[in-house]
Amino acid sequence: MSELPYKIVIGLEVHVQLATQSKLFCRCSTQFGAPPNTQTCPVCSGMPGALPVLNREAYRMAVRAALALNCEIPEFTKWDRKQYYYPDLPKGYQISQFDLPMSQHGHLAISDPKNRFEPKRVGIIRAHLEEDAGKSMHDEQAGTADSRIDLNRCGTPLLEIVSEPEMYSPEEAKAYLTELKLLLTYLEVSDCNMQEGSLRVDANVNLHIPDPEAADGPPIATPIVEVKNMNSFRAVERALHYEADRQWEVWQESHQRLGDVPKQTRGWDENAEITRGQRSKEESSDYRYFPDPDLVPVVMSAKETAEIRNQLGELPAALRKRLEETYGIKPYDSDVLVNQGRALVDYYIELAEQCGDGKLASNWVQQDVLRLLNEREISIDDYAVRPSAFAELLAKVQDGKLDTSRGREVLAEMIEAGLSVADAMEKLGIAEVDDSELVELCQSLIAANPKIVADIQAGNLKAAGALIGQAKKQNPNVNPSRVRELCIELSSEAS
Amino acid sequence: MSLSASDVEKVSLLARLLLTPQEIEALTSQLGQIVEYVDQLGEIDTEQVEPLAHAVELVNVWADDEVRPSLPRDEVLSGAPHRDEDSYLVPAVLGD
Amino acid sequence: MSLLKKSAVELVSLLRDGELTSADLTRAYLNQIEEHEGTIQAFLHVDREAALQQAEDLDRRRAAGENMGPLGGLPVAVKDLLCTRGVTTTCASRMLENFRPPYDATVIARLKAAGAVLIGRTNMDEFAMGGSCENSAFQTTKNPWDPERIPGGSSGGAAACVAAAMAPLSVGSDTGGSIRQPAALCGVTGLKPTYGRVSRYGLVAFASSLDQIGPLAATAEDVALLLEVLAGHDPLDSTSIDAPVPRYIETVRQPLEGLRVGLVTDHLAEQLDPDVEAAVREAVRVYESLGANVEEVSLPHSRYGIATYYVIAPSEASSNLARYDGAHYGYRTDESALQAELAAERAAAQSEQEEARLDTPLVRMYRKTRSEGFGAEVKRRIMLGTYALSSGYYDAYYLKALKVRRLIVEDYRAAFQKADVLLGPVTPSPAMPLGHFKDDPLGMYLTDLFTVGANLAGIAGISLPCGQSREGLPIGLHLQAPPLEEERLLRAAHMFQTATDWHRRRPDFVASED
Incomplete structure (x- = not known):
């Protein structure tokens, strides 16, 4: 990395579906792959009058994951509504956590067996629970003007894990994801299956470039870009490599720094192997979070947290x-x-x-x-x-x-x-060969191969290999190393 | 704080409402009056007061993780303004 | 005496003893509705056949010896915001004009299990926003005492139908006074239970932290009968209180010994109609005559109640009503007109930037759907709430209001140290003429001054008739009690009703029937 004229800085936002049987706020199944809109009820389809009730097991799983990520678990946490309009979000808001998440300030240790980077800790800013949205599908080929909405996934428990921007190469990012996935599967809180969408990754990337005008000063930070649509860890690695190169080129042309332009969102195109700019949602930043009045807070004592930690x-x-x-x-x-x-x-x-x-x-x-x-x-x-x-x-x-x-x-x-x-x-006809039988066999081989014996005696121990071959022909069950040992021993005795 | 017509217009997009110029004018004045009235809350010293989101302060209300039957699909979709055999249909979400 | 003048408690006992069939009783109420609904317009929907069907089923089951439950064949009217499986639930909104929920609200399930005959769906202000029923998208309910006047709201149909003897019992909802205010204006008894006492599951939400379902009827006894059916813990509502439900109907007739009544002086001050003040002061004397101790108490932050309420309620409403966007159920704007409109706007765009600023078809679908589906008051509150929660204003409005809300709760706690129940007026005046607050939303909001406190504090409150104005319009007495003290409220109200007959007075057209 030292040969690059910049440092790439990566923070990851990982969404993991928790492995509960039922959804976060209703009792519909979370099973993947059911026919569209067969796993919904008044609650998760956002019908008037329906109310959410928190799944205890989802909360317990989230606490387990947070503890394993060395997070602090505050005694008090609450639920907030994150408001935006999208047809896969039938209530017009997502139940999430805003200012008082269920966990924060953790870390995950990563290392590389191939030693491409030093072992390190990546900070975890926070991990919080929220509900998943449904899926919208648009078939451009079909040429229709409509999108189809399936709400089966809507309400599935998600743990959002936000890292510090502390990864400085795509390899570190991949190691972080690999270790995170392993940890969560060990905890049995998620199957982390990326194909089925139970683990999803967004990356925030920018570059730190040494300031040519102030060599000792802080580096210049380029605008942060959020990269989405990466469907495998390999895709993450490649997208990050691509994005670093791209941002370096942009920097050389534009010299835009962090804050000069609004945060950009780009999607990874797996086939073209490039990231593409995505149209940003208007006024998307104003989510108007406020405490969800349909839910009550969770209070968990240090003692209860310790019990979960022990398990x-x-x-x-x-x-x-x-x-x-x-x-x-x-x-x-x-x-x-x-x-x-x-x-x-x-x-x-x-x-x-x-x-x-x-x-x-x-x-x-x-x-x-x-x-x-x-x-x-x-x-x-x-x-x-x-x-x-x-x-x-x-x-x-x-x-x-x-x-x-x-x-x-x-x-x-x-x-x-x-x-x-x-x-x-x-x-297989493998009978264990008795040692006396083996001695007899080796003796007969020594007697029959004086030239080889002479070679061995002259110090060419490799010559014994030919005797092993002959021994295996006579009896496939002989142990070759024992034959070698015996032949060398007997050769030296033979005069 | 006073409210301008352009504030009202911005809020209307956030609220996904489409207001006529007459509505914007009326709302600018009505909301302005209400907001001015509400501003009297500023008189109260709440420095040391914790916000109260629920009058009845319950905590830790849970359900067990047990699957219950979902609604039949046709019942879920029965009220959909526009649907096909298995999904809700909405104007294209592309680029939104 | 006409069946319709009997109390619900009397009717239940006639039904139980086999002296009356549910079908006959239901038919009597249906006939009353038929006769006067043209004037009163209390109901959005009455299904005569379905109601009689339920009544006949109940009669058959009773004949077969089954236990019919505490309501045993009694007709009950429900406000049109309680989801009822397969029955159109409109909230008096174009948005839900054709919405048939695939599930029952918990209170609907309880009513069915208790043997109620669901006789009709009552009119209301759209999404329960308003105090006059004039915000209904479909019709304006008239006050049975004077059809030129409002019945109050938002549960205006619920109160008017009881006053007009169209139903013996009625279920409403109260977010800032929506049961108590129309009860007062229509001269009936209405109770807003403690927040969490009655499940909200299936109640179409207006402001989730304030909404509460409650009963309306002619008398405290009848209210007790219905409350006992409605109340109770519900695992489907996270804010439901897990506490046993007292046998209200067993205790309602027991007078309270040494009752301490707190007269809320802050509510007797400014802008109170003299007839209302006189009736409230007279009520104080009635309680004194019944042996109660009356003391003056103060709720110093109650004057900030309206400001606090009109931040919190619209904020929650703006969020709760986000789901009505035309995507999954309810009204959707005409899509071909929408596409044509956008095409025209694109054609008219002067530059690429201007074109890029146009709504996408999806965003325009949302905006047109919501603008066409909601009425003016609902839009006003959505705008207000969206503004209060938007970035830069949250702390000044929403967070500030939550803090003042705590101060209001603390006021009540202090007051209940000195008094068992708090007494005051329900409304600043008797029923206003129709159209009085047209184009004056703030003026309308200010009439909630005495009722919003109970919602903000989550406590129980009851409105009962305590007099009449010079024009012969009913006046309501407001009693409030600490959380879960509905029993105390009902007993206190019944005491009053043993000493007065205001609750027996009916509009002339009812009183003259036999």
Whole structure:
């Protein structure tokens, strides 16, 4: 980044749908994908006379998330109406939180296993609960002048998490989002599925440029641009790269600073790989917030908050550290494992405990288990081999009774045919070779290959490889490393 | 604070009303009078007073997270001024 | 004596004892409506067949030995802002002229469960904004005592139909006096319960922190009967109070020993009609004669009540009425006319900037729909509330009003240290002639001076007849009690009604019937 003539400054606003069964202020289902307008009632369709009642579980989930983000939870919080007209907002206002949000002043620690940036804390300004809007759909192809409105999503609980503008590269922004998503899925407060819209990201971006006229003074800040419509973390990264380049070009031409022009909103065009200016809503800034008279405040004592904090469970950062300390694996490996989710970590821990070698377990889980899960798009719960059976297999590898490639064959058989380690080995014709039998075999090979023996004796230990090949031909079950060991030993004895 | 016709016009857009020039004129004077009357609240020293949004100060009213049946779609859409088989129809929201 | 002159309590007992059928009773009221509705215009909608159908069903069920509930076949009129499944609920607005809610308000469900016959939907000021019924988009209800005068509002139809003996019981709503003021002007008894005592679920909102549903009837006893049905906790209303409902009907006849009555001196000052003041002073003597202790009390901030109310209520209303935008239900402007209008404006635009400033079709749809669907008073309040909440004015108006609201509540708390009930006039004068406040909205607002305090403080208040003016128009007595003390109010009101007969007086056309 140091080679760039500017610093990019990024703040993220993330909206996460909470994983409640019912909506925030009514009891309609939040299930994704239902036919349009089949999950609405007088409350969420904004009918005259209908009144909201707060979903307790939504509030509890929001507090869990806020606590995990190290936020302060004030004792008193209330609900406000944010007023604007839009057809996917049938009441003409969104129930949200304005001046007294349910949480504020937190942070999220991020780091990069590839060391592209230093580990850091990104500040969280606030996290608050609000209701989602419905969806408006416009089919330009159809050529009609109308938009269609579906209110199914209207009223789904959303947690809005607003970061400080403290990310200085698209990579940091992506790491923040990845860690945030992981944290929220560990907490089981959201499925964070971006395709289904349960996690949505808006970015506020501008540049800080050293002031050529005051080298020691504060940098020049360019106008902040809000970027929307980014449908994956990769899109966020690319949109931010694009936007930084674009803003630098604009700066060179216009020299517009923060405050010179109104805040601009731009949308990321995934296909064209550019951001495009969006028409700003007139008088959109005057939301006329005021306390919602249909709802009462929430008061939560420090004691109640502490109880929820105690029930948070182990969060990703702590879990990585524990895996590294307990099982001796590297940060890169703990990161890979923890990023797969709690169920896989539990699997790993059980395996590591049972086989007693955390590194070996980590290698097998990462190389063999994860590959299969990805190929088949299944979760660890559907993985056919339980840790106890897996540990049994790894014990044989540890003892040298199976080499890694034979071990893989056994594992494949265990998965495909649902066999135990012993049955799979039997099916593959893998019998454990008795050591005396192995000595006999090696002796016969030494006798039959004087040239190789001479090479070995001359110090060319690699020559033993040829003997291993011959041994495996005679008996495929021999452990190659043991054969090598024995052959070298016997060669040196032979005179 | 006094109220001008242009204030009234701005507020009318915010309130999504479309007023005739006659209405703007009448409202400028009527709202002006009312606002002037309301300005007497300024006489009261409320420095030390907490705002009161509800006369009955309840807190922590919840519902359990249990799904109840939604309305049948045709009942929800029955009052829609303009609809198709499954959605409300409104003039295009593009660029708005 | 005519059935129509009997009290609701008497009628319920006749029904219960099988001496009267609900169908006969309902028919009697329907006939009364038919006869006088042309003059009074209390109802926006009466479905004779549907009402008789309900009555006959109830009669059948009673014959089969079922318990009919506390209202057991008694007709009840409801203000046309209580959502009733499948029944047009207009709020007296063009905006909702054809709106049929797919659900029942909680009070409607309670009335049905209590065996009420829903006899008709009463007229009101549009969206409950007004004090005369002249803001109804459909008709102006007339005062049964003098059809040249207003019945009051916004529950004007609700009060007028009781006064005209078109229904024994009536349900209204009160945001700044909308039950008590028309009750006073029409000479009936009307109670605004404590905020949260009656569920607001399904009440089309005007100002959510002030709205409260309540009963109107001829007597305190009848009001007690209906309140007991309406009141109670509702999990669908977050602001509903979870407290047991007393048996009002059991206790209403018990006099209050050593009742401390606080005469609100601030309400006897300026601009009070001399007949009203005389009637209120006479009421004080009545209470003294009943053994009550009357003491003068002051509500020093009550003179700021109107200013406070006319910030808070329009602010909430501007938000509550945002949903009427033509998108999902209710009125929508003609779209082809709208498109033509925009096309003409585009053609006339002198520059690109001018064209860019034009409304989009969606924004124009909202603006035309709302301008055509709402009447003048509703638009005025939406404008006022939008202004009060808009950026730069929030602190000076809305926040300031919330602070003064607390001072008003504290005044009441202090006053209730000295008195069990507060006594004063309901209105500054008896019913005004129709059209009196045309083009003088502030003048109209000022007549709410004595009633808005109870809404701002969330306390209970009742209006009961306490005299007549020289012209023979009813005058109302206002009693207020601390939160959840409806029982005290009803007992105090009944005491008064045992010593006076103002509540039995009816307009000539009713009194002369037999």
